[in-house]
Amino acid sequence: MKLHWSPRSPYVRKVMIVLHETGLLDQVELSRNVVALHMSTPDPVLADNPLGKIPTLVTENGARLFDSRVICEHLDLRAGTGLFPADREARMAHLTWQALADGMTDILLLWRTELSRETGPWEAVTAGWRTKVRASMARLEVEAGRMAELPFGIGHVALACALGQLDFRWSDCAWRGHFPRLAALFATLEARPSVAATAVRDDQDSGPDEVTRGQLDFSDAAFL
Incomplete structure:
Protein backbone atom coordinates (compact mmCIF):
# COMPACT_ATOMS: atom_id res chain seq x y z
CA MET A 1 0.00 0.00 0.00
CA GLY A 80 -10.19 -6.66 12.86
CA THR A 81 -8.91 -4.49 15.69
CA GLY A 82 -12.31 -3.11 16.72
CA LEU A 83 -11.49 0.59 16.63
CA PHE A 84 -14.95 0.95 15.08
CA PRO A 85 -16.99 -1.03 17.65
CA ALA A 86 -19.56 -3.57 16.55
CA ASP A 87 -21.87 -2.64 19.42
CA ARG A 88 -24.32 -0.08 18.05
CA GLU A 89 -24.32 2.28 21.04
CA ALA A 90 -20.54 2.30 21.37
CA ARG A 91 -20.12 2.69 17.62
CA MET A 92 -22.43 5.70 17.46
CA ALA A 93 -20.58 7.28 20.37
CA HIS A 94 -17.21 6.83 18.69
CA LEU A 95 -18.46 8.07 15.32
CA THR A 96 -19.97 11.15 16.95
CA TRP A 97 -16.75 11.90 18.82
CA GLN A 98 -14.85 11.47 15.58
CA ALA A 99 -17.20 13.88 13.79
CA LEU A 100 -16.83 16.47 16.56
CA ALA A 101 -13.04 16.21 16.80
CA ASP A 102 -12.58 16.19 13.02
CA GLY A 103 -14.93 19.14 12.66
CA MET A 104 -12.92 21.12 15.18
CA THR A 105 -9.71 20.21 13.37
CA ASP A 106 -11.25 21.44 10.10
CA ILE A 107 -11.94 24.80 11.71
CA LEU A 108 -8.45 25.11 13.19
CA LEU A 109 -6.82 24.42 9.82
CA LEU A 110 -9.06 26.84 7.92
CA TRP A 111 -8.69 29.48 10.62
CA ARG A 112 -4.91 29.37 10.49
CA THR A 113 -4.97 29.77 6.70
CA GLU A 114 -7.36 32.72 7.01
CA LEU A 115 -5.04 34.40 9.52
CA SER A 116 -2.18 34.08 7.03
CA ARG A 117 -3.89 36.03 4.24
CA GLU A 118 -1.89 39.07 3.12
CA THR A 119 -5.02 41.23 3.17
CA GLY A 120 -5.87 40.13 6.69
CA PRO A 121 -8.49 37.75 8.05
CA TRP A 122 -12.23 38.15 7.67
CA GLU A 123 -13.13 38.96 11.27
CA ALA A 124 -16.77 37.88 11.03
CA VAL A 125 -15.65 34.43 9.91
CA THR A 126 -12.88 34.02 12.47
CA ALA A 127 -15.22 35.15 15.25
CA GLY A 128 -17.63 32.40 14.25
CA TRP A 129 -14.84 29.83 14.24
CA ARG A 130 -13.73 30.99 17.68
CA THR A 131 -17.22 30.43 19.04
CA LYS A 132 -17.44 26.95 17.50
CA VAL A 133 -14.05 25.83 18.79
CA ARG A 134 -14.91 27.02 22.28
CA ALA A 135 -18.27 25.23 22.12
CA SER A 136 -16.60 22.07 20.80
CA MET A 137 -14.08 22.03 23.63
CA ALA A 138 -16.85 22.56 26.18
CA ARG A 139 -18.78 19.60 24.73
CA LEU A 140 -15.67 17.42 24.72
CA GLU A 141 -15.06 18.30 28.37
CA VAL A 142 -18.54 16.96 29.13
CA GLU A 143 -17.91 13.84 27.03
CA ALA A 144 -14.46 13.15 28.54
CA GLY A 145 -15.83 10.99 31.34
CA ARG A 146 -17.72 8.72 28.97
CA MET A 147 -14.74 8.58 26.62
CA ALA A 148 -12.51 7.44 29.47
CA GLU A 149 -14.89 4.56 30.20
CA LEU A 150 -14.93 3.03 26.71
CA PRO A 151 -12.09 1.02 25.15
CA PHE A 152 -9.74 2.89 22.82
CA GLY A 153 -11.37 3.50 19.46
CA ILE A 154 -11.69 5.87 16.55
CA GLY A 155 -13.21 8.62 18.72
CA HIS A 156 -10.08 8.64 20.85
CA VAL A 157 -7.90 8.66 17.74
CA ALA A 158 -9.66 11.72 16.33
CA LEU A 159 -9.60 13.49 19.68
CA ALA A 160 -5.87 12.93 20.14
CA CYS A 161 -5.24 14.45 16.71
CA ALA A 162 -7.50 17.47 17.31
CA LEU A 163 -5.91 18.29 20.65
CA GLY A 164 -2.49 17.63 19.18
CA GLN A 165 -3.26 20.25 16.53
CA LEU A 166 -4.14 22.74 19.29
CA ASP A 167 -0.77 22.10 20.92
CA PHE A 168 1.10 22.28 17.60
CA ARG A 169 -0.43 25.38 15.99
CA TRP A 170 -2.24 27.13 18.87
CA SER A 171 0.31 26.59 21.61
CA ASP A 172 -0.57 29.71 23.62
CA CYS A 173 -4.26 28.93 24.13
CA ALA A 174 -3.65 27.13 27.46
CA TRP A 175 -6.65 24.86 27.00
CA ARG A 176 -5.65 22.38 29.72
CA GLY A 177 -6.29 24.88 32.49
CA HIS A 178 -9.90 25.30 31.42
CA PHE A 179 -10.80 21.69 30.59
CA PRO A 180 -9.31 19.49 33.34
CA ARG A 181 -11.21 16.29 32.51
CA LEU A 182 -10.23 16.58 28.87
CA ALA A 183 -6.63 17.27 29.85
CA ALA A 184 -6.55 14.16 32.04
CA LEU A 185 -7.97 12.04 29.23
CA PHE A 186 -5.48 13.46 26.74
CA ALA A 187 -2.60 12.65 29.09
CA THR A 188 -3.60 8.98 29.01
CA LEU A 189 -3.96 9.07 25.22
CA GLU A 190 -0.53 10.68 24.78
CA ALA A 191 1.03 7.84 26.75
CA ARG A 192 -0.37 5.23 24.36
CA PRO A 193 2.45 3.98 22.08
CA SER A 194 0.56 4.60 18.82
CA VAL A 195 -0.19 8.19 19.81
CA ALA A 196 3.28 8.91 21.19
CA ALA A 197 4.92 7.53 18.04
CA THR A 198 2.91 9.80 15.73
CA ALA A 199 3.29 13.18 17.44
CA VAL A 200 2.98 16.00 14.90
CA ARG A 201 6.34 17.45 13.93
CA ASP A 202 7.40 20.27 11.65
CA ASP A 203 9.98 18.79 9.29
CA GLN A 204 10.39 22.11 7.49
CA ASP A 205 11.78 23.97 10.53
CA SER A 206 9.36 26.87 10.15
CA GLY A 207 9.75 27.92 13.79
CA PRO A 208 6.99 29.04 16.19
CA ASP A 209 3.59 29.59 14.64
CA GLU A 210 3.17 33.26 15.51
CA VAL A 211 0.18 33.79 13.24
CA THR A 212 -2.21 32.09 15.69
CA ARG A 213 -0.92 33.67 18.90
CA GLY A 214 -3.59 35.49 20.87
CA GLN A 215 -6.38 34.30 18.59
CA LEU A 216 -7.90 31.63 20.83
CA ASP A 217 -8.51 31.61 24.55
CA PHE A 218 -10.92 29.87 26.88
CA SER A 219 -10.94 32.36 29.75
CA ASP A 220 -14.65 33.23 29.69
CA ALA A 221 -15.99 31.32 32.67
CA ALA A 222 -19.58 32.25 31.77
CA PHE A 223 -19.21 30.45 28.46
CA LEU A 224 -17.98 27.26 30.12
Whole structure:
Protein backbone atom coordinates (compact mmCIF):
# COMPACT_ATOMS: atom_id res chain seq x y z
CA MET A 1 0.00 0.00 0.00
CA LYS A 2 1.04 3.63 -0.51
CA LEU A 3 -0.01 6.52 1.70
CA HIS A 4 0.27 10.16 0.64
CA TRP A 5 1.65 11.50 3.91
CA SER A 6 2.92 14.49 5.87
CA PRO A 7 4.21 14.56 9.46
CA ARG A 8 2.35 17.85 10.04
CA SER A 9 -1.15 16.76 9.02
CA PRO A 10 -3.58 15.86 11.83
CA TYR A 11 -5.60 13.75 9.41
CA VAL A 12 -2.57 11.81 8.26
CA ARG A 13 -1.81 11.32 11.94
CA LYS A 14 -5.20 9.64 12.40
CA VAL A 15 -4.26 7.09 9.76
CA MET A 16 -0.79 6.61 11.21
CA ILE A 17 -2.22 5.91 14.68
CA VAL A 18 -4.55 3.33 13.17
CA LEU A 19 -1.67 1.78 11.22
CA HIS A 20 0.21 1.35 14.49
CA GLU A 21 -2.85 -0.05 16.25
CA THR A 22 -3.60 -2.54 13.47
CA GLY A 23 -0.01 -3.69 12.99
CA LEU A 24 -0.14 -2.74 9.31
CA LEU A 25 2.50 0.00 9.37
CA ASP A 26 5.20 -2.13 7.75
CA GLN A 27 2.88 -2.80 4.79
CA VAL A 28 2.67 0.87 3.81
CA GLU A 29 5.02 3.03 1.75
CA LEU A 30 4.91 6.66 2.90
CA SER A 31 4.98 9.25 0.11
CA ARG A 32 5.85 12.72 1.47
CA ASN A 33 3.64 15.50 0.08
CA VAL A 34 3.02 19.14 0.94
CA VAL A 35 -0.63 20.06 0.47
CA ALA A 36 -2.28 23.37 1.41
CA LEU A 37 -5.23 25.49 0.30
CA HIS A 38 -2.98 28.27 -1.00
CA MET A 39 -0.57 25.99 -2.89
CA SER A 40 -0.71 24.02 -6.11
CA THR A 41 -1.55 20.38 -5.49
CA PRO A 42 1.31 17.95 -6.22
CA ASP A 43 0.55 15.92 -9.34
CA PRO A 44 0.97 12.52 -7.60
CA VAL A 45 -1.67 13.47 -5.04
CA LEU A 46 -4.09 14.82 -7.63
CA ALA A 47 -3.66 11.67 -9.70
CA ASP A 48 -4.86 9.55 -6.78
CA ASN A 49 -7.35 11.95 -5.22
CA PRO A 50 -9.25 14.48 -7.36
CA LEU A 51 -9.84 16.56 -4.23
CA GLY A 52 -6.09 17.02 -3.91
CA LYS A 53 -6.02 16.16 -0.23
CA ILE A 54 -4.03 13.97 2.11
CA PRO A 55 -4.20 11.37 3.47
CA THR A 56 -4.92 9.27 0.42
CA LEU A 57 -4.28 5.52 0.48
CA VAL A 58 -3.57 3.43 -2.60
CA THR A 59 -4.23 -0.24 -1.84
CA GLU A 60 -2.45 -3.26 -3.31
CA ASN A 61 -5.24 -3.73 -5.86
CA GLY A 62 -5.06 -0.10 -6.98
CA ALA A 63 -8.09 1.26 -5.10
CA ARG A 64 -7.79 4.90 -4.04
CA LEU A 65 -9.25 5.59 -0.60
CA PHE A 66 -9.88 8.99 0.98
CA ASP A 67 -10.50 10.72 3.44
CA SER A 68 -9.07 9.74 6.86
CA ARG A 69 -12.41 8.35 8.06
CA VAL A 70 -12.69 5.98 5.10
CA ILE A 71 -9.03 4.94 5.31
CA CYS A 72 -9.18 4.32 9.06
CA GLU A 73 -12.29 2.16 8.78
CA HIS A 74 -10.77 0.21 5.88
CA LEU A 75 -7.65 -0.55 7.92
CA ASP A 76 -9.66 -1.48 10.98
CA LEU A 77 -11.89 -3.85 9.01
CA ARG A 78 -8.86 -5.39 7.38
CA ALA A 79 -7.11 -6.05 10.71
CA GLY A 80 -10.19 -6.66 12.86
CA THR A 81 -8.91 -4.49 15.69
CA GLY A 82 -12.31 -3.11 16.72
CA LEU A 83 -11.49 0.59 16.63
CA PHE A 84 -14.95 0.95 15.08
CA PRO A 85 -16.99 -1.03 17.65
CA ALA A 86 -19.56 -3.57 16.55
CA ASP A 87 -21.87 -2.64 19.42
CA ARG A 88 -24.32 -0.08 18.05
CA GLU A 89 -24.32 2.28 21.04
CA ALA A 90 -20.54 2.30 21.37
CA ARG A 91 -20.12 2.69 17.62
CA MET A 92 -22.43 5.70 17.46
CA ALA A 93 -20.58 7.28 20.37
CA HIS A 94 -17.21 6.83 18.69
CA LEU A 95 -18.46 8.07 15.32
CA THR A 96 -19.97 11.15 16.95
CA TRP A 97 -16.75 11.90 18.82
CA GLN A 98 -14.85 11.47 15.58
CA ALA A 99 -17.20 13.88 13.79
CA LEU A 100 -16.83 16.47 16.56
CA ALA A 101 -13.04 16.21 16.80
CA ASP A 102 -12.58 16.19 13.02
CA GLY A 103 -14.93 19.14 12.66
CA MET A 104 -12.92 21.12 15.18
CA THR A 105 -9.71 20.21 13.37
CA ASP A 106 -11.25 21.44 10.10
CA ILE A 107 -11.94 24.80 11.71
CA LEU A 108 -8.45 25.11 13.19
CA LEU A 109 -6.82 24.42 9.82
CA LEU A 110 -9.06 26.84 7.92
CA TRP A 111 -8.69 29.48 10.62
CA ARG A 112 -4.91 29.37 10.49
CA THR A 113 -4.97 29.77 6.70
CA GLU A 114 -7.36 32.72 7.01
CA LEU A 115 -5.04 34.40 9.52
CA SER A 116 -2.18 34.08 7.03
CA ARG A 117 -3.89 36.03 4.24
CA GLU A 118 -1.89 39.07 3.12
CA THR A 119 -5.02 41.23 3.17
CA GLY A 120 -5.87 40.13 6.69
CA PRO A 121 -8.49 37.75 8.05
CA TRP A 122 -12.23 38.15 7.67
CA GLU A 123 -13.13 38.96 11.27
CA ALA A 124 -16.77 37.88 11.03
CA VAL A 125 -15.65 34.43 9.91
CA THR A 126 -12.88 34.02 12.47
CA ALA A 127 -15.22 35.15 15.25
CA GLY A 128 -17.63 32.40 14.25
CA TRP A 129 -14.84 29.83 14.24
CA ARG A 130 -13.73 30.99 17.68
CA THR A 131 -17.22 30.43 19.04
CA LYS A 132 -17.44 26.95 17.50
CA VAL A 133 -14.05 25.83 18.79
CA ARG A 134 -14.91 27.02 22.28
CA ALA A 135 -18.27 25.23 22.12
CA SER A 136 -16.60 22.07 20.80
CA MET A 137 -14.08 22.03 23.63
CA ALA A 138 -16.85 22.56 26.18
CA ARG A 139 -18.78 19.60 24.73
CA LEU A 140 -15.67 17.42 24.72
CA GLU A 141 -15.06 18.30 28.37
CA VAL A 142 -18.54 16.96 29.13
CA GLU A 143 -17.91 13.84 27.03
CA ALA A 144 -14.46 13.15 28.54
CA GLY A 145 -15.83 10.99 31.34
CA ARG A 146 -17.72 8.72 28.97
CA MET A 147 -14.74 8.58 26.62
CA ALA A 148 -12.51 7.44 29.47
CA GLU A 149 -14.89 4.56 30.20
CA LEU A 150 -14.93 3.03 26.71
CA PRO A 151 -12.09 1.02 25.15
CA PHE A 152 -9.74 2.89 22.82
CA GLY A 153 -11.37 3.50 19.46
CA ILE A 154 -11.69 5.87 16.55
CA GLY A 155 -13.21 8.62 18.72
CA HIS A 156 -10.08 8.64 20.85
CA VAL A 157 -7.90 8.66 17.74
CA ALA A 158 -9.66 11.72 16.33
CA LEU A 159 -9.60 13.49 19.68
CA ALA A 160 -5.87 12.93 20.14
CA CYS A 161 -5.24 14.45 16.71
CA ALA A 162 -7.50 17.47 17.31
CA LEU A 163 -5.91 18.29 20.65
CA GLY A 164 -2.49 17.63 19.18
CA GLN A 165 -3.26 20.25 16.53
CA LEU A 166 -4.14 22.74 19.29
CA ASP A 167 -0.77 22.10 20.92
CA PHE A 168 1.10 22.28 17.60
CA ARG A 169 -0.43 25.38 15.99
CA TRP A 170 -2.24 27.13 18.87
CA SER A 171 0.31 26.59 21.61
CA ASP A 172 -0.57 29.71 23.62
CA CYS A 173 -4.26 28.93 24.13
CA ALA A 174 -3.65 27.13 27.46
CA TRP A 175 -6.65 24.86 27.00
CA ARG A 176 -5.65 22.38 29.72
CA GLY A 177 -6.29 24.88 32.49
CA HIS A 178 -9.90 25.30 31.42
CA PHE A 179 -10.80 21.69 30.59
CA PRO A 180 -9.31 19.49 33.34
CA ARG A 181 -11.21 16.29 32.51
CA LEU A 182 -10.23 16.58 28.87
CA ALA A 183 -6.63 17.27 29.85
CA ALA A 184 -6.55 14.16 32.04
CA LEU A 185 -7.97 12.04 29.23
CA PHE A 186 -5.48 13.46 26.74
CA ALA A 187 -2.60 12.65 29.09
CA THR A 188 -3.60 8.98 29.01
CA LEU A 189 -3.96 9.07 25.22
CA GLU A 190 -0.53 10.68 24.78
CA ALA A 191 1.03 7.84 26.75
CA ARG A 192 -0.37 5.23 24.36
CA PRO A 193 2.45 3.98 22.08
CA SER A 194 0.56 4.60 18.82
CA VAL A 195 -0.19 8.19 19.81
CA ALA A 196 3.28 8.91 21.19
CA ALA A 197 4.92 7.53 18.04
CA THR A 198 2.91 9.80 15.73
CA ALA A 199 3.29 13.18 17.44
CA VAL A 200 2.98 16.00 14.90
CA ARG A 201 6.34 17.45 13.93
CA ASP A 202 7.40 20.27 11.65
CA ASP A 203 9.98 18.79 9.29
CA GLN A 204 10.39 22.11 7.49
CA ASP A 205 11.78 23.97 10.53
CA SER A 206 9.36 26.87 10.15
CA GLY A 207 9.75 27.92 13.79
CA PRO A 208 6.99 29.04 16.19
CA ASP A 209 3.59 29.59 14.64
CA GLU A 210 3.17 33.26 15.51
CA VAL A 211 0.18 33.79 13.24
CA THR A 212 -2.21 32.09 15.69
CA ARG A 213 -0.92 33.67 18.90
CA GLY A 214 -3.59 35.49 20.87
CA GLN A 215 -6.38 34.30 18.59
CA LEU A 216 -7.90 31.63 20.83
CA ASP A 217 -8.51 31.61 24.55
CA PHE A 218 -10.92 29.87 26.88
CA SER A 219 -10.94 32.36 29.75
CA ASP A 220 -14.65 33.23 29.69
CA ALA A 221 -15.99 31.32 32.67
CA ALA A 222 -19.58 32.25 31.77
CA PHE A 223 -19.21 30.45 28.46
CA LEU A 224 -17.98 27.26 30.12
